Amino acid sequence: MKRDLELVRKLLIFFEDKPDGAHVEVPPIEGYSELQIKYHLVLMHEAAFLRCERILSSTDPQRVIYVIPFELTWQGHEFLQSVKDDTLWRKLNDRVVKASASWTFGILTEWLKHEIKQRIGLE
Numbered sequence: 001m002k003r004d005l006e007l008v009r010k011l012l013i014f015f016e017d018k019p020d021g022a023h024v025e026v027p028p029i030e031g032y033s034e035l036q037i038k039y040h041l042v043l044m045h046e047a048a049f050l051r052c053e054r055i056l057s058s059t060d061p062q063r064v065i066y067v068i069p070f071e072l073t074w075q076g077h078e079f080l081q082s083v084k085d086d087t088l089w090r091k092l093n094d095r096v097v098k099a100s101a102s103w104t105f106g107i108l109t110e111w112l113k114h115e116i117k118q119r120i121g122l123e
Helices: 007-018 034-046 076-082 086-097 105-118
Strands: 050-056 064-072
Touching: 007 034, 007 064, 007 076, 034 050, 034 064, 034 086, 064 076, 076 086, 086 105
Parallel strands: none
Antiparallel strands: 050 064
């Protein structure tokens, strides 16, 4: 399954808007299947964007089967803050994600930092 940054952004916004720290096993994100959402929740937990309870394999205790997400971490809030602006998000998609088939998350975050610094006059 491919990583979908649009889904990651929607999940971050969902958890930021959620009024409490209660768990939501599969957030209702329109246009995405339960399998896609669960896969991305595990990725987001691995990236330290979400505070979750891990459900491990009974045959391989190192393997995470799925996660039960509760809330954003500091890092999740930080990343969401950088992609929440719709104009910046569209620009990111046009100039980085769609323009290059070989971008990495590191490149994406560096581009975001550069754009944000320019917006607030630090560059």
